[in-house]
Amino acid sequence: MGIKTWLEIPFALLSFGFYKVNKFVIGNLYTLYLGRNTEQSKTWRIISENLLKKPLSLSVLMTKAPRWNTHAIIGTLGPIPVESELTINLDTIRSSTESWVGCIYDFPSYRTVTNFEALTDNPEQSELKIKLPKGKYTVGLRYYHAKENIVYPTVTTDADIQVPTLKIESDSNDFYKTLAGKTNWYFSALHYYIFTIFQLRDLLPESFVKYEFLPVGATDTQFFFGALKPDETLQINIAESRRSPYSYYLTFYNRASFPLSWQKLEGETTISALGEEAYYLIRMRPNTLDAQKQMTVITGKEKQLAADKKQLSIQ
Incomplete structure (x- = not known):
């Protein structure tokens, strides 16, 4: 470990604090927005060029999920209310992708409640009914190796909520090819500390490195x-x-x-x-x-x- 790493530590500490403050502020603003914008919460939001055109979307993603998954098409929805059951159309998922993984998150804590995936899929079921405690939830669904006709499924709850299907283009992930062009001082400052953490990896708890990265x-x-x-x-x-x-x-x-x-x-x-x-x-x-x-x-x-x-x- 060279002198350059030691000289970077003060700047890394500033970056660490800058990231935590931004994550807290932007995260709470986004949670407030989702909680109040009930119509927006009842539609699929696909990580794509169109999503990034919306105000603060890029900042939200760069503080909530900055390690972009360039290999999957990712859709989220919610928060939506559930009395006791949430239902997802599996036939639509199967016709859209070879492999998938979905997550149900509690809102507003974003704690993972349960997962559903291709490996545990029962082909005899056209729908997946998930029992949940009464509350609000968000859904995340990743499509790996998507097929030509890509559609995100209908989601319903017993609280009289119905999220319609959403058809998307097969090239929706092409925006990743130019995403690095959005690098600027703000995003560089947010994540500057991560590289320094890796340089000090032998001196830091591995659990801390994993949590941050x-x-x-x-x-x-x-x-x-x-x-x-x-x-x-x-x-x-x-x-x-x-x-x-x-x-x-x-x-x-x-x-x-x-x-x-x-x-x-x-x-x-x-x-x-x-x-x-x-x-x-x-x-x-x-x-x-x-x-x-x-x-x-x-x-x-x-x-x-x-x-x-x-x-x-x-x-």
């Missing part, structure tokens, strides 16, 4: 992550026995946490130097229920092979 993912996702200097390459080795049972999705982010590039991993891969300070995040998702049960024993170990070369081994 990792997204709030579904229970079927495991993460491998780290940081790269401008001239560092990354060699990724996935053990043969860990390849076919899982899908691996890699995304690189700049220091402001905007996505730079992304790809699906199949085995051994070497990534060239990115030319700037960056983070990497691998989302590992199981392809079978048996693989899901084995996820907790899979580990990722990062090793510095040379001054300009890192290796990540997933075993």
Whole structure:
């Protein structure tokens, strides 16, 4: 760890405080907005170019979910009231994507209440009925490997709420290709501290590093992550026995946490130097229920092979 890292610490502390204040203020404003805008809460909101055109949308995402999932089409809705049951149309989901994961969150705490996913899908059911305590909830639904005709499903509750289907374009994620162009001093200041945390990773509790960097993912996702200097390459080795049972999705982010590039991993891969300070995040998702049960024993170990070369081994 060089002197540059130590010199960055005061600025990282300022960035840390700046992020926490913004997350608190913007998060509360957004919660207030959702709580009052009842019509908006009864429609699907897709993370897309159109969503980012709305005031504060980008700031909300950069404080609530700054580790963009570039591999899935993501829709959210709510908060919607529930007396005791929420119903989701599964046929629409199946016809739209090969793989999906949905989450139900309590509102306004955003605590994950339950998940539903393709691996536990019962093809004989056309609808999924979820029993819930009386309250308000939000729904998040990620489509991986979406098909040509993409539709988000009808959602109803026993509180006389009906969210209609929403058809979206297959290129709705193309906005990620230019998203890094929105980097500015504000977003850089928000996330400046993260790179410094990685430089001090050996001195900090791993739980703290994970809390600050990792997204709030579904229970079927495991993460491998780290940081790269401008001239560092990354060699990724996935053990043969860990390849076919899982899908691996890699995304690189700049220091402001905007996505730079992304790809699906199949085995051994070497990534060239990115030319700037960056983070990497691998989302590992199981392809079978048996693989899901084995996820907790899979580990990722990062090793510095040379001054300009890192290796990540997933075993």
